[in-house]
Amino acid sequence: MNNPDLTRAPETPLPLPDPLYLRRSGTSLLIDFRTGEPALLHFGADLGPALPDLSLLGDPVPHSALDIPVTLGLIPQASSGWRGRPGLRGHRNGLAFSARLRVSAVERSSGTDCSAVITQADPTAGVTVRTEVRINDGGLLQLRHRLDNNGTDPYGVEELAAVLPVGRAATEILDLTGRWCRESHPQRMPLGQGTWVRSGRHGRTGHDASLLLAAGTPGFGNRHGQVWAVHLGWSGNHESFVDAAPDGRTVIGASELLGSGEITLAANTGYETPWLFAAYSAEGLDGISDAFYAWFRQRPHHPGAESGKARPVVLNVWEAVYFDHRMPVLLELAESAARLGVERYVLDDGWFRGRRHDGAGLGDWYVDEDLWPEGLSPLIDAVTGHGMEFGLWVEPEMVNEDSDLARAHPGWIAGPAPRPSSDGGPAGRLPERWRHQQVLDLVNPEAWQYIFDRLDALLRENNIAYLKWDQNRDLGEMGHAGRPSVHDQTRAVYRLLDELRKAHPGVEIESCSSGGARVDLGILERTDRIWGSDCNDALERQTIQRWTGIVVPPELVGSHIGPTRSHTTARTHDLSFRAITAMFGHFGLEWDVRHLDDSERTELAAAIALFKEYRSLLHTGRMVRADESDPALRLHGVVSHDGGEALFALVSVATSFAEVPGRIAVPGLLPDAVYRVEAVYPAPDDRRAFLQAVPPAWLAAGVEATGRFLAGSGLPMPVLNPEHGLLLTARRVTAAGPTPAGGRAVRSS
Ligand code: GLA
Numbered sequence: 158m159n160n161p162d163l164t165r166a167p168e169t170p171l172p173l174p175d176p177l178y179l180r181r182s183g184t185s186l187l188i189d190f191r192t193g194e195p196a197l198l199h200f201g202a203d204l205g206p207a208l209p210d211l212s213l214l215g216d217p218v219p220h221s222a223l224d225i226p227v228t229l230g231l232i233p234q235a236s237s238g239w240r241g242r243p244g245l246r247g248h249r250n251g252l253a254f255s256a257r258l259r260v261s262a263v264e265r266s267s268g269t270d271c272s273a274v275i276t277q278a279d280p281t282a283g284v285t286v287r288t289e290v291r292i293n294d295g296g297l298l299q300l301r302h303r304l305d306n307n308g309t310d311p312y313g314v315e316e317l318a319a320v321l322p323v324g325r326a327a328t329e330i331l332d333l334t335g336r337w338c339r340e341s342h343p344q345r346m347p348l349g350q351g352t353w354v355r356s357g358r359h360g361r362t363g364h365d366a367s368l369l370l371a372a373g374t375p376g377f378g379n380r381h382g383q384v385w386a387v388h389l390g391w392s393g394n395h396e397s398f399v400d401a402a403p404d405g406r407t408v409i410g411a412s413e414l415l416g417s418g419e420i421t422l423a424a425n426t427g428y429e430t431p432w433l434f435a436a437y438s439a440e441g442l443d444g445i446s447d448a449f450y451a452w453f454r455q456r457p458h459h460p461g462a463e464s465g466k467a468r469p470v471v472l473n474v475w476e477a478v479y480f481d482h483r484m485p486v487l488l489e490l491a492e493s494a495a496r497l498g499v500e501r502y503v504l505d506d507g508w509f510r511g512r513r514h515d516g517a518g519l520g521d522w523y524v525d526e527d528l529w530p531e532g533l534s535p536l537i538d539a540v541t542g543h544g545m546e547f548g549l550w551v552e553p554e555m556v557n558e559d560s561d562l563a564r565a566h567p568g569w570i571a572g573p574a575p576r577p578s579s580d581g582g583p584a585g586r587l588p589e590r591w592r593h594q595q596v597l598d599l600v601n602p603e604a605w606q607y608i609f610d611r612l613d614a615l616l617r618e619n620n621i622a623y624l625k626w627d628q629n630r631d632l633g634e635m636g637h638a639g640r641p642s643v644h645d646q647t648r649a650v651y652r653l654l655d656e657l658r659k660a661h662p663g664v665e666i667e668s669c670s671s672g673g674a675r676v677d678l679g680i681l682e683r684t685d686r687i688w689g690s691d692c693n694d695a696l697e698r699q700t701i702q703r704w705t706g707i708v709v710p711p712e713l714v715g716s717h718i719g720p721t722r723s724h725t726t727a728r729t730h731d732l733s734f735r736a737i738t739a740m741f742g743h744f745g746l747e748w749d750v751r752h753l754d755d756s757e758r759t760e761l762a763a764a765i766a767l768f769k770e771y772r773s774l775l776h777t778g779r780m781v782r783a784d785e786s787d788p789a790l791r792l793h794g795v796v797s798h799d800g801g802e803a804l805f806a807l808v809s810v811a812t813s814f815a816e817v818p819g820r821i822a823v824p825g826l827l828p829d830a831v832y833r834v835e836a837v838y839p840a841p842d843d844r845r846a847f848l849q850a851v852p853p854a855w856l857a858a859g860v861e862a863t864g865r866f867l868a869g870s871g872l873p874m875p876v877l878n879p880e881h882g883l884l885l886t887a888r889r890v891t892a893a894g895p896t897p898a899g900g901r902a903v904r905s906s
Contacts, residue, residue, distance in 0.1 A: 174263040176211060180204075181271040182296035182448070184437045186321075188231065188275070191215075193259045195231040195275050195288075197408075200298070200321040201385065201437045219404075229322060229406055231275060231288055232258055232302070241402040242352055242410075245286070246315035249308065253282040266291075283308030286317075295451020298435040306422035314420040319433035320410030323372045323385045323399070327407060330399055331377075332367035333704055338692035338725050340364050340673035341704040348372055348407065354398040356414060360596075360632020360643045362392050364674045368708050370397040371445070372409055379782040380441045380824055387411055388449075388708055390678030391431035393632075393647035409435075416641025434678055442707055443825075446780050450710045453681075454777070460665060460685045461712040461776045468686075468712050468776060469500035469546060470765055471745030473625070476693065476724050478749070480507040480514055482528055486751075488539050493750045495543035497758070498765040501745075502540045503548035503625055508533065511560065516593040519555045520562030522611035537620050548623030548667075549615070553608045554650055555629065556597045558590075562607075569607075571598035571632075571646070575639035585639075591630035592671075599649035600637035609653060616661045626654075626684065628670040647679075654683040667715060676705060686713045686743050693719030693747055694726040695738035696880050699808055702742055703782070703793065711795070712776035716742025718761070720749070730880055732757060733839040733846060736764035737806050737882035740775065741793070744768045767838060767884075771804050778803070781825030783871075789813040789879070792821050794887075800827035800864070803887040809877040817849075820871035823887065826864030831891040834872065835859040838884040841875070846883065849876040861890060 177188040177195075180203050187199040189211050198211070216226040223238040230237055232244035236257035248254045258277035266272040272291030278284070285307055290300045300319045306312040330348050332355055333341045346353070355370060357363040371377075371386035389395050389411035397411040411433055420428050434452070438444025453459055461468060472494040478486060482504075491502050510525045512518030524532050533549075540547045556563050556570060563570060572595075574585025587595060599605045615621065635643045654666065668675055668684040672691035681687065687709065690701045698716065705714055716739040722729045739745065744765075753761065768775075778795040781803075785791055789812060794805030805823055826832055834855070839846045841856040853873040860872065867887070877883060 174260060176208065177263060177265065177273050177275070178208060179271050179273065179290070179292050181292040182294060182451075183439070184292055184296040184298065184448070186290065186292065186298060190260050190263070192228050192237070194228050194234075194237055195260055195277065196228045197231060197320070197322045200435065201324050201383070202439055227404060229408065230258070232256075232277065232286060232317075233320060233408065234258060239402075241400045241406075241408065242318065242398060243316075244318045244320060245304070247284070247304075247313055247317075248315075249283075249310055249312055253308075253312070256282045256284055258284070258286055261285075278307075280307075284312060293452050294455060296436060296448040297452040300433045300435070301430045303427050303429040304422075305427040306424055309424050311424070312422045313418065314422060314428050315415060316412050317428065317430050318410050318412035319430060320400075320408040321385070321387070321433075321435050323407040323409050324383060325405065325407070326374045326383055327372040327385060328375050329377065330370070330372050332370045332397070334365045334367060335673070335701075336364050337671055337674070338690055339697060339701070340676070340690050341368055341701050343704055348399065348401055350401050350403060352398055352400045354396055356396045358394050358414065359674070360393060360635045360646070361628060361670055362395075362675045362677045362680070363631075364671070366674075366676070367397055368676055368705065369445070370399065370409065370411070371442070372399050372407065378441050378784040380443050380784050382441050384436075384438045384442060384445055385409055386436050386438075386445045388434045388678060389413075389431055390434055390682065391647070392650070392675050392677050392679045393643045395431075413644065416643065419641040419644055431679055441784070443779075443781055446707050446710075449708045450780065453710050453713065467772055468743050470498060470768065471501045471503060471548075471715070471717065471743070472499040472750065473503040473505055473717060473745060473747045475505035475550075476719060476747045476749075477751075478507075480512070482507045484536065487536055489751050490749070491536070491540050491543055491545070493753075494746070495545055497746075497750060497762050498769070499545060499746065501546040501548055501623060503550065503623065504533075504536065505550040505625065506552070506627070508549070517557050517559040519552055519557040519594055520560040520597065522551065522553070522608070522615065533619050541620060546622035547620060548625060549619070549621050550625045550627060551612065551615075552627040552629060553612060553653065554597055554599060555594045557594050559593075563595075566604070569598050569601055569604040571596040571600075571635055571637065571642065573634040573636045573639075588634040591633070594630055596630065596632055596635060596646070598637055598642070598646070599653065600642050600645040605649055605653065609656060612657055613660055616657070616664060621664065623665045623667065625667045625669055625688070628668075628675055630671075651679070651683060658683060673701070673705065676709065678708075681709065681713065686715050688715045689742065692723070692725045693717050694723035694728050695730045695735045696728060696810060697726065698738050699791065699810055702738070703791070706741070706780060710776070711742050711780070714742040715745060716740075717745040717747035718764075719747050728880075731845050732760050732764070733843070734808075734880060734882045736761070736768075737808070737838065737884050740764075740768050740771070740884070741795070741806065744772070764838070774802060774804060779825060783822045783824050785821070787813055787815065787818065790818055790821065790874070790877075792823065794823070794825065794885075796825045800830060801889045803832075805885040805887065806882050807874055807877065807885065808882040809879050812879045817876055818874040821874045822869070822871040823867040823885070826867055826887060827889065828863065828865035828868070830864050830889045831861055832864060832867065832887040833859055833861050833890050834867065834885055834887045836883060837886050846878060846881045847875050848878050
């Protein structure tokens with residue numbers, strides 16, 4: 158490739174590297190180096206194998222502007238004229254505030270690995286940035302930077318962002334927000350000029366975290382429109398943003414949100430950003446899910462049917478007993494659960510020393526001798542004797558001031574002021590309590606080691622297959638030795654999880670954070686599922702799971718059938734609706750199943766059996782969501798990768814505006830294959846679920862139709878009562894063409 162004549166000679170020694178063009182699974186990234194800087198030219202659709210002469214395709218220079226075209230760099234910089242959000246903010250005691258990074262090396266992967274490492278340096282500012290980028294099989298792009306201080310004096314990092322360009326066709330933004338018991342709700346807005354920023358200052362990911370920030374073409378939906386989406390794999394403070402510059406370019410990106418003075422690099426030390434995950438889809442949000450799901454499922458340790466062990470059906474005792482731990486009740490619960498078909502029994506909060514309520518005990522990770530004079534073994538033996546695994550709740554990052562631990566080590570409580578690391582009594586101001594608790598300073602090596610040793614001992618001394626790892630407060634004024642420490646605390650938590658997993662490789666870990674306040678790919682790299690929400694109300698869960706599920710596949714999202722009357726909303730729902738909702742997740746129960754009447758017991762056992770029948774499909778297939786026209790009705794499903802079978806749920810979340818739902822698309826099947834579609838749950842004549850005088854005939858008889866017909870015309874649906882659901886199966890009865898309708902094959906590359 159020829160280097161163009163530049164009005165200003167590049168600082169990078171010639172010859173400049175050839176453009177970097179990564180292509181995989183329908184997605185591509187194009188970076189050009191002709192200005193000496195890695196210029197982000199394209200992220201999005203695959204542009205095909207041949208590139209034109211890029212030297213002819215530089216941007217024009219407008220009036221009242223820099224005399225050279227402004228480069229959108231891999232690290233957008235003011236030194237190249239970029240006036241949007243800078244990629245790097247840092248300084249040396251107020252000096253060296255504006256870096257001029259220029260490429261010094263490009264290492265390209267060979268073989269099938271679609272990746273590269275780009276190094277940029279500014280010798281004057283004394284910094285080097287090394288960027289790893291790769292496109293995974295399935296199309297998910299990953300990018301992170303590492304900045305090194307090559308100078309002799311300290312370099313303070315205020316922000317190092319990862320960004321990608323968005324196509325000009327994008328005119329709308331979509332992201333998620335929420336609160337406790339209402340996580341992952343979407344919000345949409347037009348994309349105007351300026352910056353849309355979502356900041357998370359919770360010290361944890363946050364109930365309101367935007368799991369996904371997307372920009373797309375007008376009205377992009379589940380199965381249509383172009384979408385560019387990012388997620389930051391980080392469980393601490395963070396920002397994600399869309400930055401639409403006055404020159405017409407738009408970037409989408411994210412960064413760790415650093416506290417004042419939080420990252421000050423001594424000479425020859427570095428700072429590494431979290432991974433930015435990015436996906437592009439030409440076919441709406443379902444294509445974004447395809448890319449994320451493929452990435453999750455390729456991980457060697459991914460739990461689920463494909464990696465051998467199916468996800469066990471869970472009973473969590475929290476909403477059945479809360480803090481009231483009595484052996485006869487817990488044993489009876491275990492027996493009832495086993496008879497229903499439960500495979501994993503989880504003892505929640507309340508088992509450790511002094512923990513009779515949520516005001517005391519956190520930190521004292523010893524089995525309470527008064528409650529459990531013989532330890533946990535009698536319960537564990539009963540549970541395993543019934544053929545179930547045993548799981549235990551812990552909240553290792555927290556401490557109650559009313560605990561032996563806090564009394565012995567007051568200096569281990571994190572706060573904004575320096576606190577003694579020895580037992581010198583409390584010093585400095587403590588943050589406000591949250592659920593009566595404080596944060597344990599895990600940056601303190603002694604505190605970290607104490608927690609590791611306690612958890613390690615519990616896992617060694619008891620037959621525990623699963624930990625529900627909770628985290629129930631914002632970190633607030635998080636400090637270690639008087640400096641902000643969310644970054645170091647987050648890394649310390651990751652290390653704790655990593656070390657425990659290494660020591661106990663067979664133990665699964667769930668990440669819970671007052672429900673879904675820590676759902677991100679950083680925590681999911683070292684845990685086996687997330688608790689999507691403390692809300693077990695099936696209606697709320699429909700929205701929470703749908704949107705959490707854009708990024709996280711269902712086998713990783715805990716979803717439990719709660720009692721008829723929801724404990725968090727007081728709504729009542731039919732068992733069929735609760736079960737159909739829980740099936741599209743890691744299915745479980747959170748209900749006092751000792752007191753079911755006969756019909757409930759029979760129906761619940763049948764629902765569990767039904768889940769088991771479809772679990773392998775649900776936990777390995779493609780998630781598809783119809784583009785609905787009636788906001789009261791939603792249809793989603795999971796289609797096997799070979800297109801052979803699918804399970805769909807039609808769900809009514811409100812009363813419908815029309816008398817009858819009409820034909821609703823059943824998408825995602827092989828267009829030319831014929832499928833037999835049948836209703837499986839509830840029965841067509843179930844008066845609880847349906848309001849119709851006369852059902853559509855196919856409901857009782859089943860119907861055969863092509864995938865093309867089912868996606869294009871759809872089926873006339875029955876009149877569901879509001880807040881009810883209907884489960885449908887589709888099984889291929891003839892052979893057909895090779896690719897699923899309207900979607901790229903997830904595993905192609
Ligand atoms: C948090 C969790 C709940 C439960 C309680 C126990 O709120 O989200 O599921 O474990 O803690 O205290």
